[in-house]
Amino acid sequence: MTELKRQNAILELLHRQGSLTINEIVNGFSVSPATARRDITKLDTQGKLKKVRNGAYAAEESNKSTTWSPMNIHQTSNYDEKSKIAKKAAELCKNGESIVINCGSTAFLLGQEINGKPVQVITNYFPLLNYLIEQNHDNLVVLGGQFYKEKNLFLSTDQTSDAFYAGHYMFTSGSGLSEEGLFKVDLLSAMVEQKMVKHVNKLVALVDSSKVGGRIGTIFATTEQLDIVITGKDANPKVVAALKEKGVDVILV
Secondary structure, three states: OOHHHHHHHHHHHHHHHOEEEHHHHHHHHOOOHHHHHHHHHHHHHOOOEEEEOOEEEEOHHHHHHHOOOOOOHHHOOOHHHHHHHHHHHHHHOOOOOEEEEOOOHHHHHHHHHHOOOOOEEEEOEHHHHHHHHHOOOOOEEEOOOEEEOOOOEEEOOOOOOOOOOOEEEEEEOOOEEEOOEEEEOOHHHHHHHHHHHOOEEEEEEEOOHHHEOOOOOEEEEEHHHOOEEEEOOOOOHHHHHHHHHOOOEEEEO
């Protein structure tokens, strides 16, 4: 992973969870404490985060630069790579199939690729729901629950509410991907997503290359649970090789 991609990934993570420690960066990105401190110092100098003892907090400027919406999604970090990942993911979906799409910028880009095709979309991600409704996508299933404004998700702790829906694929992303599996930082949304995993034929991780090798958060799905990973060509080759050795179909774009 290049320095720029690592620093962009650090800013994305800060935007999601608000703060990071040196140890979290060291463990999550497999770098030395000295490298983690240099990254924080450089980003602090640029005004993209607030440096504190043994870590960093998200700065207002950082939040502005990493926040995306359907109107400015082209400004999201690693946009070009995420677009390629979304296009490749859309190619997996055949007419008449049903797919589950979870949250994130890559998920939204996938929704744009799927829009208008004879594919049923199951999601609880509000920006994607709103987009597909406005675009008059014919077959849309909304997973209900309480609206979780911070994550733009509808979440429910009802263990039976999603039992009637099934999909050929579930497309999800995470904060990191290693030979151990896919990591996520938001426990509540991860718990809701895990309810759907048993109702799909294949679990597909859409992860840009800056997150490959990261171990940030907790494991959402082990390597054995992952069927397909779509990521960029710059992804850590050691992790890619380890995933393939464990039977995961890794697609590089």
